[in-house]
Amino acid sequence: MDFRSVSARDTVWGQMDAFTVGFLICLKQLSCGLVCVCPIFSKGRRLNARLKTDIVYPKKVKSEQEKELKESDQSEQERGELQNKLEKLQEEMDRRKAQFKSVWRNAPLYADWRKEEFEAVNLTLDATSAHPALRLSEKGRQVAWQEKPQDLPSSTQRFESLPCVLGQLNITSGRCYWEVEVGDTSSWDLGICRDNIIRKGRVTVSPQNGFWAIRLYEGEYWALTSPETLLTLRKKPLSVGIFLDYEAGDLSFYNMKDGSHIFTFPQNTFHGVLRPLFRLWSSDSGPLTVVKVEEN
Secondary structure (H helix, E strand, C coil): CCHHHHHHHHHHHHHCCHHHHHHHHHHHHHHCCCCCCCHHHHHHHHHHHHHHHHHHHHHHHHHHHHHHHHHHHHHHHHHHHHHHHHHHHHHHHHHHHHHHHHCHHHCCCCHHHHHCCCEECCCCECHHHCCCCEEECCCCCEEEECCCCCCCCCCCCCCCCCCEEEECCCECCCEEEEEEECCCCCCEEEEEEECCCCCCCCCCCCHHHCEEEEEEECCEEEECCCCCEEECCCCCCCEEEEEEECCCCEEEEEECCCCCEEEECCCCCCCCCEEEEEEECCCCCCCEEECCCCCC
């Protein structure tokens, strides 16, 4: 053994600090294909990974944030455009509504707008006026035909020839309207009449006899003017609105499902009490139902 070599080697190792020794050991192990287990290098490796993550991750986050901002800007722009369109549409509706309100008597359109000028009335049917072949519901809002006529006491108020019933409403002034569901009822008359009309014997339903009404019979719609007027409707009404302006002598009918105008009678001069009128034609007619007004 070469003691000088040993002495010299020990002298060299003795002069190295711990860091240098660790570095040389690790270098030797790496050269032999071994995995470096040196704590300092493992720490360095972790530090490098963290530094890499700290650099790359903010870039990714920034890119995603920029994408979200771009999409947000597009959404804001689309919302703004939609809002502008809605505002313009509302302005146009307000303009048309203002025009309508200034000439609504001569504009038989827009049932919903017309309703704002009239009072909705809660209407029930008058049992004392009902023809014996008609049956009223318990709450008095529906009338239907019954096969066997009722045995009812005679009354000056009761219809004996026409299968009609009146509403329990005496109208002498103002503007009001009510709505009647007709559904698939095959034949009916709806409108108004004077309270003092003839209720016994043969009578023709016409303005000359104190009746203002429209009719559905055998699939055709008629205004009971004199002579009668055949009506051409775009759509079958399932619910009919009757609008009466007493002072103006105006009576109009509307399809309340789509708001379309059905018919307006030529201007009249009303006097005395007016009553809502309902008529069914046969057992195949089906019921008529007065729509209840929801109280606010």
